Amino acid sequence: MSEVVLRALNVTKRYGGTQALKGVDFEVLKGRVTALFGENGAGKSTLMKILSGIEQPTSGSLELYGEPVEFANTVEARDRGISIIHQELSLSPNLSVRDNIFMGREIIGKGGMVDYAEERRQTQELMERLEEPIDPDTKVADLRLGQQQIVEIARALSVNARILIMDEPTSALSASEVEVLFKVIRDLTASGVSIVYISHHLEEAIEISDHAVVLRDGLIVAQAEIADVDLDWIVGNMVGRGFDLGSPPSRENFGEVALRIEQAMVADPSNPERLAVNGVSIDVREGEIVCIYGLMGAGRTELLEAVAGRVPLAGGRVLLLGRDVAGLSIAERIQVGLGLVPEDRQRDGLVQTMSVGGNLSLASLMKFLKGLVLSRPEEKDLVQQMIRNVRVKTAGPGAAIGSLSGGNQQKVVIGKMLATNPKVILLDEPSRGIDIGAKSEVFGLLSELAEKGLAVIYSTSEVGECLSIAHRVIVMSKGRISAEFDAATTTKEQIMAASGEAAVAI
Ligand SMILES: Nc1ncnc2c1ncn2[C@@H]1O[C@H](COP(=O)(O)OP(=O)(O)OP(=O)(O)O)[C@@H](O)[C@H]1O
Ligand SMILES: [Mg+2]
Structure with missing residues (x-):
């Protein structure tokens, strides 16, 4: 039996009326990776926040190396060797990578001054270990999302913790970046570091972990050695039912071309000399679902953002329902019928200070303006309907956005976009951070919308998701x-090979 290094005993956590944890016994084992599975809102992050001192339990206790222990804050937990990689990035965008890593525990050199050179050297070392050549002086805001996630990982590694909690560490990473992280994890466990790993990429979690624990509705419902479980076991315990990512709706009702992208060029935001998108043309018809597959950095995000009007086109054009959208603002494009679910929902998708209901109706407020007076009852109806449609798990429309679990916040972003009644919808990684039950619901919803004549275009870095509901798969590199496939006749391997990642397939 492995040695238990950290233990939660009968831990409960109540947030107002929500019982997030209902009496959980959880063990972290020395030198092993424990995967924690559970649907959105099951209580995974809450449990991890308690283990790392961010939150305190309502009742129950913790034991570290067999001794009772209490953490009043993260600093106390960190001093005892526990470090966490947050699900929602907790970096300061306006500070450099180095500042983010050493903030609050600066290296003091001779003469009592901060030793920036040493901090810089250590940051560089961490970046080399993570095989991500980021200059330590780069401002975090200038990094793409995946790189920010790597900085978050580097910061957790920098404290040399004995217990490392990873809450969705890979949601924005490419397959090759995940491979590097896995190599780091294997080195860490070999030297006795214990890891808790949370991910909605179930295959990925199975690959890296030794032990599986499933949390459902605030209770641990199953645990086993990874060697003894498979996907069906995990999903069955997570949701208590089977799952299916769906199939494409019929092709009979394909209509006119709803979105036409002609020879689009987009400059790379982090290096304007380079083109992130270089001459891409795609037509999407009414009723059609097109998936864009590609690694991080392939240009998917930049393409979708240019269509939405968030970044300018450097060349080519975009026609929405036959109309050239050049010169139209984002809001005007939404009025013409475009809906975008951005990649970084925390930054771009939600207003953190508003309620769930406020966020849901934000983009569609125009509809409720009757002679400049907001018709509240109609807004309320729509919000209730959206909460139901995308199955947001919330105490109600008045709840603060911050009180929702990560996955449920993402469902709100999708609901918000659907509330504007778009004709063409663009989704950048629609399933990032959402559990398999929610994923099949979101895809089911997209399928229904296409059936009703909407044109859908989404990007993903999970091949399985491309082959689920899409009619057509476009691979970008x-x-x-770099290739285009009919989803009905292609294979995962063909798609991955065209993206240039076959060797690092997970
Ligand atoms: N600060 C808070 N205030 C109120 N309720 C909260 C707060 N944090 C979490 N909750 C609630 O506690 C429950 C568990 O949330 P938690 O974030 O632990 O879920 P999770 O398993 O991490 O989900 P996900 O996979 O979506 O990240 C949810 O119902 C959530 O709405
Ligand atoms: Mg979570």
Whole structure:
């Protein structure tokens, strides 16, 4: 039997009326990776926040190496060797990578001054270990999301913790970045570090962990050695039912071309000399679902953002329902019928200070303006309907956005976009951070919308998700279309090979 290094005993956590944890016994084992599975809102992050001192339990206790222990804050937990990689990035965007890593525990050199050179050297070392050549002086805001996630990982590694909690560490990473992280994890466990790993990429979690624990509705419902479990066991315990990512709706009702992208060029935001998108043309018809597959950095995000009007086109054009959208603002494009679910929902998708209901109706407020008076009852109806449609688990429309679990916040972003009644919808990684039950619901919803004549275009870095509901798969690599497949007749391997990642397939 492995040695238990950290233990939660009968831990409960109540947030107002929500019982997030209902009496949980959880063990972290020395030198092993424990995967914690559970649907959105099951209580995974809450349990991890308690283990790392961010939150205190309502009742129950913790034991570290067999001794009772209490953490009043993260600093106390960190001093005892526990470090956490947050699900929602907790970096300061306006500070450099180095500042983010050493903030609050600066290295003091001779003469009592901060030793920036040493901090810089250590940051560089961490970046080399993570095989991500980021200059320590780069401002975090200038990094793409995946790189920010790597900085978050680097910061957790920098404290040399004995217990490392990873809450969705890979949601924005490419397959090759995940491989590097897994190599780091294997080195860490070999030297006796204990890891708790949370991910909605179930296959990925199975690959890296030794032990599986499933949390459902605030209770641990199953645990086993990874060697003894499979996907069906995990999903069955997570949701208590089977799952299916769906199949494409019929092709009979394909209509006119709703979205036409012609020879689109988009400059790379982090290096304007380079083109992130270099001559891409795609037509999407009414009723059609197109999936764009590609690694991080392939240009998917930049393409979708240019269509939405968030970044300018450097060349080419975009026609929405036959109309050239050049010169239209984002809001005007939404009025013409475009809906975008952005990649970084925390930053771009939600207003953190508003309620769930406020966020849901934000983009569609125009509809409720009757002679400049907001018709509240109609807004309320729509919000209730959206909460139901995308199955947001919340205490109600008045709840603060911050009180929702990560996955449920994402469902709100999707609901918010649907509330604007778009004709063409763009989704950048629609399933990032959402559990398999929610994923099949979101895809089911997209399928229904296409059936009703909407044109849908979404990007993903999970091949399985491309082959679920899409009619057509377009593979992007280095800013260009490298292949196009009919989803009905292609295979995972063909798609991955066209993206240039076959060797690092997980
Ligand atoms: N600060 C808070 N205030 C109120 N309720 C909260 C707060 N944090 C979490 N909750 C609630 O506690 C429950 C568990 O949330 P938690 O974030 O632990 O879920 P999770 O398993 O991490 O989900 P996900 O997979 O979506 O990240 C949810 O119902 C959530 O709404
Ligand atoms: Mg969570």
